Structures are given as structure tokens and as C-alpha cells.
Amino acid sequence: MTDATTDATAGAANAAPAGKPPARWRKRLRRNPLAALGFGIIGFFLINVAFAPFLAPYDPAAQELRTTYLPPGTGVSLGGPDGEFGLWVSPATRSPIGGVSVDEGEAYPVQWFVRGERYEWLGGTITSDLKLFGVDGPVRFHLLGTDEQGRDVLSRLIHGAWISLFIGLISVSIGVGVGVPLGAISGFLGGAFDIIVQRVVDVMLAFPGILLAIVLVATFGTGLANVMIAVGIASIPVYARLVRGSVLSVKSREYVEAARAMGKGAMPTLFRHVVPNALAPIIVQSSLQMAIAILFAAGLGFLGLGARPPQPEWGLMLARGREYLAVAPHVATFPGLAIVLVVLGFNLVGDALRDALDPRG
Amino acid sequence: MKRLARIGFVLLAALTLTAWASAQNLVIAQGTDAVTLDAHDVTDSPTASIVSHMYETLFELMPDGSIEPHLAESYEVSDDSTVWTINLREGVTFHDGTPMTAEVVKGSMDRFLDPDNAFTFRFLLDRIDEVVVTGPLQIELRLATPFAPLLAHLTHNTTAIVLPSAVEEYGEAFGENPVGTGPFQLENWDRGSRIDMVTYENYWGDVPAIDGVSFLAVPENTTRMALVESGEAHVAVRVPPQDIARLNAAPDITVENVSSLRTIYMYFNHTLEPFDDVRVRQAFNYAVDKQEIAEFVLGGAVRPSDAAIAPGIFGYTDVGEYEYDPERARELLAEAGFEDGLSTTLYSPSGRYLQDIQITEAIQSQLAEVGIDATIETLEWSAYLDKTREPAGENDVPVALLGWGTVTGDADYGLYALFHTSQHVPDGSNRAFYSNPVVDDLLDEARVTPDPSVRESLYADALQIVRDDAPWLFLHSETQLVAVNDAVEGLVIHPTERVLAWNVTVSE
Numbered sequence: 001m002t003d004a005t006t007d008a009t010a011g012a013a014n015a016a017p018a019g020k021p022p023a024r025w026r027k028r029l030r031r032n033p034l035a036a037l038g039f040g041i042i043g044f045f046l047i048n049v050a051f052a053p054f055l056a057p058y059d060p061a062a063q064e065l066r067t068t069y070l071p072p073g074t075g076v077s078l079g080g081p082d083g084e085f086g087l088w089v090s091p092a093t094r095s096p097i098g099g100v101s102v103d104e105g106e107a108y109p110v111q112w113f114v115r116g117e118r119y120e121w122l123g124g125t126i127t128s129d130l131k132l133f134g135v136d137g138p139v140r141f142h143l144l145g146t147d148e149q150g151r152d153v154l155s156r157l158i159h160g161a162w163i164s165l166f167i168g169l170i171s172v173s174i175g176v177g178v179g180v181p182l183g184a185i186s187g188f189l190g191g192a193f194d195i196i197v198q199r200v201v202d203v204m205l206a207f208p209g210i211l212l213a214i215v216l217v218a219t220f221g222t223g224l225a226n227v228m229i230a231v232g233i234a235s236i237p238v239y240a241r242l243v244r245g246s247v248l249s250v251k252s253r254e255y256v257e258a259a260r261a262m263g264k265g266a267m268p269t270l271f272r273h274v275v276p277n278a279l280a281p282i283i284v285q286s287s288l289q290m291a292i293a294i295l296f297a298a299g300l301g302f303l304g305l306g307a308r309p310p311q312p313e314w315g316l317m318l319a320r321g322r323e324y325l326a327v328a329p330h331v332a333t334f335p336g337l338a339i340v341l342v343v344l345g346f347n348l349v350g351d352a353l354r355d356a357l358d359p360r361g
Numbered sequence: 362m363k364r365l366a367r368i369g370f371v372l373l374a375a376l377t378l379t380a381w382a383s384a385q386n387l388v389i390a391q392g393t394d395a396v397t398l399d400a401h402d403v404t405d406s407p408t409a410s411i412v413s414h415m416y417e418t419l420f421e422l423m424p425d426g427s428i429e430p431h432l433a434e435s436y437e438v439s440d441d442s443t444v445w446t447i448n449l450r451e452g453v454t455f456h457d458g459t460p461m462t463a464e465v466v467k468g469s470m471d472r473f474l475d476p477d478n479a480f481t482f483r484f485l486l487d488r489i490d491e492v493v494v495t496g497p498l499q500i501e502l503r504l505a506t507p508f509a510p511l512l513a514h515l516t517h518n519t520t521a522i523v524l525p526s527a528v529e530e531y532g533e534a535f536g537e538n539p540v541g542t543g544p545f546q547l548e549n550w551d552r553g554s555r556i557d558m559v560t561y562e563n564y565w566g567d568v569p570a571i572d573g574v575s576f577l578a579v580p581e582n583t584t585r586m587a588l589v590e591s592g593e594a595h596v597a598v599r600v601p602p603q604d605i606a607r608l609n610a611a612p613d614i615t616v617e618n619v620s621s622l623r624t625i626y627m628y629f630n631h632t633l634e635p636f637d638d639v640r641v642r643q644a645f646n647y648a649v650d651k652q653e654i655a656e657f658v659l660g661g662a663v664r665p666s667d668a669a670i671a672p673g674i675f676g677y678t679d680v681g682e683y684e685y686d687p688e689r690a691r692e693l694l695a696e697a698g699f700e701d702g703l704s705t706t707l708y709s710p711s712g713r714y715l716q717d718i719q720i721t722e723a724i725q726s727q728l729a730e731v732g733i734d735a736t737i738e739t740l741e742w743s744a745y746l747d748k749t750r751e752p753a754g755e756n757d758v759p760v761a762l763l764g765w766g767t768v769t770g771d772a773d774y775g776l777y778a779l780f781h782t783s784q785h786v787p788d789g790s791n792r793a794f795y796s797n798p799v800v801d802d803l804l805d806e807a808r809v810t811p812d813p814s815v816r817e818s819l820y821a822d823a824l825q826i827v828r829d830d831a832p833w834l835f836l837h838s839e840t841q842l843v844a845v846n847d848a849v850e851g852l853v854i855h856p857t858e859r860v861l862a863w864n865v866t867v868s869e
Contacts, residue, residue: 061726062726063722063723063726065653065654065657065658065723066653066657068657069603094657099606148603148719149658149719149722149723149726304711304739304741308736308737308738308739309711309718309721309722309737309739310722310725310737322583323582323583323601324601324603325583326583326586326604326607327603327604327607328603
């Protein structure tokens with residue numbers, strides 16, 4: 001996959017060797033089909049985050065114990081009872097120990113823009129009950145089925161997107177916020193500070209990231225907030241090492257020497273002239289780090305160290321769904337697919353950015 | 362050359378025989394491995410299942426609730442109920458050949474009662490002042506005051522008779538080198554993975570028809586079920602309710618459904634507001650639809666509680682379920698000053714009891730309907746026990762899900778430790794800090810009253826008061842769901858949550 005990306009951008013680079021850097025980057029990105037796919041996935045993900053209560057047909061925590069483990073699309077038929085066009089839903093019930101029965105005699109059409117449960121949006125600034133789609137009738141439409149508590153899997157996935165994005169953003173911010181200054185100062189000043197910081201970074205890098213995160217969560221205690229902090233801390237050494245390298249390569253450039261010669265202090269020089277010129281690898285790393293953070297958080301949720309039930313966190317949903325693989329494979333499959341898709345999206349964008357921002361291109 | 366061939370033939374025959382013999386080995390898949398094989402030190406039911414194949418108790422609690430002499434042959438109680446004379450069975454030997462004598466039994470009981478050993482279940486017998494040898498096969502248990510549940514307590518698996526000389530020989534390592542009188546003896550223990558036992562040929566009773574029994578530790582539900590489906594295990598315990606239908610549909614597997622003596626409940630911490638108010642506690646009881654949970658979360662495999670102990674326990678009386686009545690719950694909350702609802706935290710284990718976290722989530726959602734906003738907190742099992750065990754003042758757990766198995770089959774074990782004022786944690790197991798002097802008196806009196814019918818009515822009164830005081834959100838008594846291969850005959854799934862292979866035969 002990486003090879004394909006490289007080839008594609010190499011071709012793009014040959015076609016457009018000139019131009020100002022930002023324009024050149026944009027052109028390279030536009031010509032990379034995998035980048036488009038990556039941005040598409042992330043865009044779709046962000047739309048879900050932004051419009052979750054509107055897109056999700058039901059409250060992600062609403063349980064219905066009488067309709068647990070419904071397979072995707074239970075009771076759905078193409079065309080109404082009198083041959084009408086569209087999707088129709090019939091009420092389904094489950095017997096206590098398996099076996100779903102659908103009452104075919106009753107059916108309601110699936111419609112766009114229906115009135116559903118009331119919800120608050122944007123921190124309560126908008127209150128509405130408009131849903132993108134749903135059924136106007138005494139029946140629930142579960143496109144992706146229901147889980148072990150009879151909750152709508154699709155609604156949980158949509159609401160869970162926000163949790164994943166939030167985990168990614170916070171932990172990347174921690175990594176960037178601490179790792180970048182640390183690495184930059186370490187590389188720029190050199191000497192004893194550099195040696196000490198880099199040896200600490202060595203120690204942290206010696207642990208696989210996920211192991212470090214598990215150790216940190218075990219120390220801080222479980223919960224989503226601690227997972228974000230732990231995953232953030234686990235990414236600090238990566239940034240520190242990366243930025244130090246870039247700073248080392250930039251700091252001997254003429255414009256840096258010029259700045260120093262004009263009497264600028266070390267820190268102003270570092271943050272005005274050096275760091276901005278070492279930004280490209282940070283941007284690339286951050287998009288890859290988003291993917292890693294989401295994956296780590298899902299892993300921690302899977303191990304029961306992250307989100308708490310009934311939060312619709314994807315890793316937790318996967319872990320719980322695994323127990324019912326034999327009877328209801330869809331409960332684990334969809335959260336698993338969601339994780340794969342989002343991680344893939346961020347990785348594709350990261351790869352594409354790396355190729356586009358490569359100064360050698 | 363000819364001789365070599367002959368040796369080869371004999372070896373081959375031996376191998377074939379071994380292969381045939383291993384086919385007569387019963388394999389049981391449990392969720393966890395044994396913690397120790399020292400019978401006196403056992404605290405959990407999966408370990409009790411294993412240890413019960415190697416050790417025996419003086420009396421045996423039968424699956425129907427009656428008590429039969431086992432290593433004891435007969436017993437007499439003095440008129441003032443303070444001296445119990447026990448005649449021991451003749452011809453019983455330990456796995457190393459040592460015969461069981463009165464001296465040995467006294468040695469075993471003294472070890473169990475020694476406060477220095479600090480065995481968790483020492484309290485079962487701590488009313489015994491002295492064990493006296495009165496004959497080669499006769500002992501006397503001397504008590505200061507009458508203690509009615511004694512016989513039931515002597516059936517508890519931790520009171521089993523161990524060989525004191527072996528305890529001395531192995532010291533700390535006795536837990537890995539068990540020497541008992543049971544029908545099976547330890548062959549191999551691969552910690553965390555499996556325990557293999559072989560039949561003890563000189564067993565005093567009916568020697569088992571199978572050659573051995575193995576317990577596999579398989580924590581993952583799906584894997585455990587797969588083992589019994591593929592035939593690698595004959596028995597798998599703790600079938601998830603959602604798998605019952607699928608397993609029963611398999612041609613050679615039956616899911617046995619045996620009631621257990623374990624009650625599942627959520628207790629309210631009486632030292633914390635608002636749970637010092639009985640109206641709030643009752644409101645919780647009315648707000649939760651136990652029937653719906655029993656049917657749809659647990660596949661109908663449990664029995665909603667109509668008392669703090671399960672049927673089948675001596676002293677049980679139906680004192681009435683809290684019927685699902687959200688209207689009544691709202692009224693009670695309003696009376697208590699919570700018209701606008703209240704918020705609290707539900708603590709729950711995850712994976713300890715049948716569908717525990719699913720039950721808690723269902724309760725959370727039902728509480729929300731009457732305006733109780735509850736968040737769920739899960740902790741790893743040992744941390745969970747520690748946190749709920751903290752003394753009053755430090756204990757900030759408001760509501761928590763737990764289970765209690767009354768494995769002696771006597772109400773004293775199920776009520777005294779959970780509701781008596783003297784048993785507040787950390788000393789006992791009264792995590793709710795429940796305290797009612799009337800209940801205390803009833804429980805005390807039932808302990809020293811020899812007449813079973815009087816005891817029964819004392820417990821009935823206590824259960825009624827406990828029900829009305831609502832120190833718990835009463836949920837259900839559990840059912841043991843065990844998947845058994847149809848080739849297995851004679852397996853006992855005991856209400857004390859032990860799976861016993863003593864009389865098993867496996868057909869080919």
C-alpha cells in the first residue's frame with residue numbers, strides 16, 4: 001500500500017515540479033486516489049460526530065430487553081403490504097432463549113426526516129426531534145440489528161464516533177503539547193539537557209506503546225479520561241525523538257544563524273524560525289498518531305480498562321459482542337469494522353501527507 | 362531380535378491400553394482453575410468442585426437438602442445439645458494408605474480451628490470448644506452453648522478431613538500435595554490450565570467406574586462452550602443463557618438446569634444518604650422489573666427472589682416478591698423528598714456471576730424510568746471485594762451487586778453473616794451495614810434453638826422483617842446451567858455449585 005502511494009506521488013511530482021510549496025502539496029494530494037479515500041473516510045467520520053443525534057435513529061443507551069440480538073434488518077421488507085415502493089418494517093420479538101418472530105401482518109414504511117425522540121444538540125443550543133430517517137409507527141427499525149441489551153447498534157456506532165475522535169484529539173494534543181517542545185529544546189540546546197531527555201525517551205521507547213499505555217492506566221485507574229492521558233503520554237517519546245531530529249537538521253541553516261546573529265534569543269529563534277520549518281513531519285505523525293490513539297483506546301476498552309458500560313465506545317462494544325459471536329455475530333462485527341475503517345482512513349491520510357510533504361519530491 | 366520385537370509388542374499394547382483408558386477420563390471445563398488444593402483453605406466454588414473429589418466431609422449435604430452421615434457413621438447429641446458424639450466409619454484410608462482414626466480426625470479439626478491458621482471459614486465451627494477422642498473411631502465435639510446449625514456446617518467442603526501427618530510433612534506445599542480420603546487422587550496439576558486426578562483404587566465406598574477426572578480452566582465462555590461442542594470436554598459449566606438453545610440443538614449435548622443456593626442482590630449502603638431511608642430502598646425494589654430481567658437477560662434460567670435466601674435452604678419462607686410497580690416507586694421517592702429524582706452509582710462485577718454486567722445495565726435503564734440517574738462502576742473482582750469491604754465511614758460504595766451462596770443449606774449461613782449487626786464489614790460480610798435489633802435477636806435465638814420447627818418460624822420472622830426493611834434490591838436466585846455430553850451418566854450438579862463425578866459412567 002505504501003509502495004503504491006509512493007509511486008502515485010512520484011508520478012504526480014514529475015508532472016508538477018514547480019510552484020510554491022503549498023500549491024505543490026495540494027496538487028500532489030489531489031492526484032493521489034488513496035488520499036481521497038482517506039479524506040473521504042475521515043470526512044464521513046466527522047459528519048457522524050457532528051450530526052450524531054440527527055443521524056442516529058435512537059438513543060444509544062435505550063434498552064429494549066424484549067428485542068435483544070436482533071440480526072441486522074430484522075422485519076425489513078422491500079415493498080409494502082400492498083406493493084408500495086420502499087423499505088417497510090414489521091414488528092419483531094424474540095423468545096427468551098433465541099428465535100425471532102416477525103409479525104408480517106403489520107408493516108410501517110421507513111421514511112426520511114421523521115420525528116423521533118427529542119434531543120439536544122451543540123450543548124443544548126438546539127433542541128429538536130428531527131431524525132434523518134426512521135419509522136413513523138409503533139415499531140423500531142434496526143438497520144444494523146440490536147445488541148445484548150436490545151440497543152440499536154447503528155445508533156451506538158454513530159454516537160461512539162465522537163468518543164473515538166475525542167480520544168484521538170486529546171491524546172494527540174498531549175503528545176504534541178509535551179513532546180514537541182521537549183524534543184525541540186532538546187535538539188536545539190544540546191548538551192546535558194539533550195542527553196537526559198533523550199535517555200528518558202529511550203527508556204519510554206523501549207516499551208511497546210500499548211504496553212506503556214496499559215501500565216499508565218493501571219497506575220492512574222481505569223476510565224476514559226485516564227485512557228486519553230495514558231495514550232497521550234505514550235506518544236510523547238515518539239514526538240520528542242521526531243522533532244529533535246528535524247530541529248537538528250534545520251538549526252544549522254543560514255536563516256537560523258542569521259536570526260541568532262541579529263541578536264535573537266535562543267527560545268524566540270527556536271519557536272519563530274526552527275519549529276515552523278520542522279512542522280511537516282509533526283503533521284504527518286499526528287495523522288498517523290490519531291489512528292494509533294483510536295486503536296489503543298479501543299484496545300484498552302476491549303480489555304475493560306477504558307470506557308465504562310454503557311458508553312458506546314467501539315472497543316468496549318467489540319469486547320462485549322465477542323461473547324455473543326456464536327448467536328449474534330453482528331454485535332461484534334460492526335464495531336470492529338468501524339475501528340478498521342477509521343484507522344485505515346487516518347493511516348491513508350498520514351501516508352499521503354508524508355508523500356506530499358516530502359521535500360525531496 | 363525376536364526379544365526386541367516382543368518388547369515392542371508389549372509396549373504397543375501398553376500404549377493402546379493407555380489410550381483406551383484415557384477415553385474413560387471425564388473432562389470438565391470450568392471458568393477458573395483451583396486456587397489451592399488444601400481443603401481447609403478453599404474459598405470459592407470452582408475450587409470446591411475440584412477439591413470435593415479428593416477430600417470428604419464427616420456429613421454430606423444431599424442434593425435434595427437432607428444431611429447424611431458420610432465419613433461419620435452415626436452421631437448422638439446430648440440432652441443439653443452441647444456434646445455431639447460422632448462415630449466414625451471403619452475401613453476408610455487416605456490416599457497414602459494411612460487409615461482414618463479418631464486421632465486423625467481430631468488433628469484435622471484442630472488444624473481447621475487453630476486461630477493461627479486463620480482459615481476464612483473457621484467461623485463455621487468456632488462454637489466448638491474442644492474435640493475429644495473417646496475411642497479408636499469415636500470423637501466428641503464439646504460446645505459451650507447449643508449451636509443448631511452445627512450439623513449443616515459439618516457438610517461444608519472446607520471442614521473436610523485432611524491427613525495431619527501429610528500437612529506436617531509438606532508444610533506450605535500441602536496446598537499442592539493434597540492427601541485426602543476421596544475417590545480420586547491428584548495425578549498432575551498444571552497451574553492455570555488443568556488438574557488431572559486418577560481413581561483411588563482402595564476407596565472405602567463404591568470405587569468410581571471411570572479411571573479419572575480432569576478439570577480444565579477455560580475462562581472464555583465461547584471457548585468453554587466450543588470444547589464441549591467439539592467433544593474435547595464432557596461437561597462445561599456456566600453456559601451463557603443465549604447459548605442454551607444452540608447447545609440443546611446439538612445432537613449429543615444437553616444443557617442441565619439445576620437450581621443453586623446462590624442469591625443475587627444489590628445491597629444499599631445504610632451509612633450513606635439517601636439509603637438510610639427505607640422509602641428510597643423500597644422505591645428501588647419497586648422500580649426494577651425482576652421478571653423481565655430473569656426472562657430476557659437470563660433466558661428464564663433464574664428465579665426472581667421472594668426472600669433473602671433461595672428455596673431449598675432450611676429456613677426459607679416465601680415472604681413475597683416486590684412486584685414491579687414504577688408508579689409506587691415514584692410515589693415513595695416523592696415521599697422521601699426526591700420528586701425530581703436522584704443520582705447514584707451502581708457498582709457491578711463483570712464476569713463473576715451469570716450476566717452480571719448485563720443485569721446491572723438493565724437495572725440502570727429501568728431506574729432511569731422513575732427518575733433515578735445511575736452511573737455504573739466496574740472493578741476487577743478482587744479490587745471489587747476490597748472496595749466493598751471497607752469499614753463504615755471510609756466505605757463510599759452506595760449500591761453494589763453481589764451474590765451469596767448458602768452452601769451449608771442452612772439459613773444461619775445465609776442470614777447471620779449478611780444481616781447481623783456484629784457482622785458489619787470488615788469483620789463479617791454485612792456490607793450494607795444493615796442493623797435491626799429485632800433481626801439480631803431472631804438470628805441469635807435461631808442459632809441456639811435445637812427444635813427445627815421453632816428455628817424455621819424464627820427465620821420466617823427474620824426474613825419478613827428483612828424484606829420490609831429492604832436492605833437489598835432483591836433480584837433472583839441463580840440457576841446452574843451446565844452443558845453435559847449425553848454419553849455421561851450419573852453426574853451430580855449439586856445445589857452448592859459443585860459438579861461431582863463420583864458416580865459417573867461414560868458410554869462409548
